[in-house]
Amino acid sequence: xxxxxxxxxxxxxxxxxxxxxxxxxxxxxxxxxxxxxxxxxxxxxxxxxxxxxxxxxxxxxxxxxxxxxxxxxxxxxxxxxxxxxxxxxxxxxxxxxxxxxxxxxxxxxxxxxxxxxxxxxxxxxxxxxxxxxxxxxxxxxxxxxxxxxxxxxxxxxxxxxxxxxxxxxxxxxxxxxxxxxxxxxxxxxxxxxxxxxxxxxxxxxxxxxxxxxxxxxxxxxxxxxxxxxxxxxxxxxxxxxxxxxx
Amino acid sequence: xxxxxxxxxxxxxxxxxxxxxxxxxxxxxxxxxxxxxxxxxxxxxxxxxxxxxxxxxxxxxxxxxxxxxxxxxxxxxxxxxxxxxxxxxxxxxxxxxxxxxxxxxxxxxxxxxxxxxxxxxxxxxxxxxxxxxxxxxxxxxxxxxxxxxxxxxxxxxxxxxxxxxxxxxxxxxxxxxxxxxxxxxxxxxxxxxxxxxxxxxxxxxxxxxxxxxxxxxxxxxxxxxxxxxxxxxxxxxxxxxxxxxxxxxxxxxx
Numbered sequence: 001x002x003x004x005x006x007x008x009x010x011x012x013x014x015x016x017x018x019x020x021x022x023x024x025x026x027x028x029x030x031x032x033x034x035x036x037x038x039x040x041x042x043x044x045x046x047x048x049x050x051x052x053x054x055x056x057x058x059x060x061x062x063x064x065x066x067x068x069x070x071x072x073x074x075x076x077x078x079x080x081x082x083x084x085x086x087x088x089x090x091x092x093x094x095x096x097x098x099x100x101x102x103x104x105x106x107x108x109x110x111x112x113x114x115x116x117x118x119x120x121x122x123x124x125x126x127x128x129x130x131x132x133x134x135x136x137x138x139x140x141x142x143x144x145x146x147x148x149x150x151x152x153x154x155x156x157x158x159x160x161x162x163x164x165x166x167x168x169x170x171x172x173x174x175x176x177x178x179x180x181x182x183x184x185x186x187x188x189x190x191x192x193x194x195x196x197x198x199x200x201x202x203x204x205x206x207x208x209x210x211x212x213x214x215x216x217x218x219x220x221x222x223x224x225x226x227x228x229x230x231x232x233x234x235x236x237x238x239x240x241x242x243x244x245x246x
Numbered sequence: 247x248x249x250x251x252x253x254x255x256x257x258x259x260x261x262x263x264x265x266x267x268x269x270x271x272x273x274x275x276x277x278x279x280x281x282x283x284x285x286x287x288x289x290x291x292x293x294x295x296x297x298x299x300x301x302x303x304x305x306x307x308x309x310x311x312x313x314x315x316x317x318x319x320x321x322x323x324x325x326x327x328x329x330x331x332x333x334x335x336x337x338x339x340x341x342x343x344x345x346x347x348x349x350x351x352x353x354x355x356x357x358x359x360x361x362x363x364x365x366x367x368x369x370x371x372x373x374x375x376x377x378x379x380x381x382x383x384x385x386x387x388x389x390x391x392x393x394x395x396x397x398x399x400x401x402x403x404x405x406x407x408x409x410x411x412x413x414x415x416x417x418x419x420x421x422x423x424x425x426x427x428x429x430x431x432x433x434x435x436x437x438x439x440x441x442x443x444x445x446x447x448x449x450x451x452x453x454x455x456x457x458x459x460x461x462x463x464x465x466x467x468x469x470x471x472x473x474x475x476x477x478x479x480x481x482x483x484x485x486x487x488x489x490x491x492x493x494x495x496x497x498x499x500x
Contacts, residue, residue: 053399053400068400069400070397070400072394072396072397075393076394077393077394078272078274080444081393082272082444082447082449082453083272083389083393083450084449088393090386091385091387091389092386092401095390096401118449120448120449121393133397136397137400140401
């Protein structure tokens with residue numbers, strides 16, 4: 001069977017400077033890939049190359065008839081934008097000529113309700129907004145879902161629900177998922193493959209095999225990576241909440 | 247008879263301006279749009295110089311300006327804004343140099359072209375209807391791309407092309423309203439009704455309709471007051487729109 005996605009020697013440069021080089025990976029249908037690496041390692045750049053949004057060198061091959069749903073990290077939408085998710089779902093459904101029942105279905109899958117989807121996007125909580133984005137990505141029945149830091153603006157409880165949802169989509173619906181994550185525990189728990197990036201591809205493979213101490217050291221520096229496990233999560237979240245308050 | 251045509255044209259053109267403005271406000275390109283109207287000024291100067299129809303001259307420089315702004319929008323925001331500022335200032339200056347007669351300059355800046363010709367009516371009405379229909383057809387793609395260009399691209403929408411379409415419709419809305427408001431004030435009828443509507447509404451449908459209604463009301467009430475008290479039409483229309491805005495501020499925003 002042809003892999004769902006093959007990337008060979010991907011290289012991306014901005015203004016003549018390489019921000020990503022020597023990245024290769026392969027993913028089968030129904031697998032779950034975690035893309036990890038420190039800040040500025042080129043994770044989002046890699047996703048954007050996969051989505052064909054930026055020019056790159058190397059080859060990216062999607063299986064024929066691949067439909068991609070994308071959930072971006074954050075959306076710089078105006079707080080007073082008079083648009084709600086109902087408008088956005090209707091707009092996408094109309095462009096793709098989908099029946100109204102499809103909208104109902106994705107709303108149910110992500111656990112939203114009519115009250116939330118008729119609220120202006122600027123008035124939603126981080127978790128509600130993220131679910132809205134996932135539902136938007138699910139419209140049109142994608143075979144691949146790409147998430148960029150899906151829990152970046154969500155509290156701990158919401159974070160687990162989102163990871164749970166992603167896992168459910170992969171498990172129950174057989175959707176291939178690609179998730180950029182800071183959270184190594186997510187990688188061990190849910191990912192079937194992991195791609196480590198630090199401007200270059202540092203490691204790729206099954207998490208238990210690919211994530212050697214050497215690879216992690218190359219990614220995060222010596223002894224720093226424990227910070228990324230769930231055990232020390234509470235500290236992470238204090239920092240995160242602080243960010244939001246600012 | 248001519249005045250009936252003038253009123254019909256005023257309603258259609260104002261409706262188009264209100265709708266274009268509502269999308270401009272959501273796209274946060276409203277200031278670029280205001281600048282765009284000033285690009286018509288050197289065109290109006292050229293039209294006077296070579297005895298063309300003002301719409302031909304204005305349309306020509308507007309079209310050039312649209313292409314420049316379209317390209318600039320793809321660059322980083324800061325340099326684009328600086329360049330748009332330069333275009334704005336130099337357009338007004340160039341226009342003032344080209345237009346020698348003071349009276350003609352005031353007309354170009356503040357509106358008040360005399361004698362509506364059948365050709366002008368046909369153009370204005372046709373352009374306004376085209377704007378309204380095209381925005382209705384493009385609305386789904388516009389809404390997704392103004393929410394997030396990235397999401398739009400990943401949904402298979404050609405954001406670049408949508409932006410060009412939108413700018414062209416914006417330019418048409420400026421041309422359709424030029425005779426009433428002039429190049430300096432035409433941007434106000436695009437901006438202010440949308441700003442009023444945002445104060446008053448929360449949902450997309452009512453936001454779009456309210457913007458159109460406020461724009462048309464400003465145009466009609468302003469023109470009526472101007473005629474009654476023998477005031478400048480363009481200025482009175484804009485002051486009327488501004489009055490709506492002041493009133494809208496009294497409504498508490500959620």
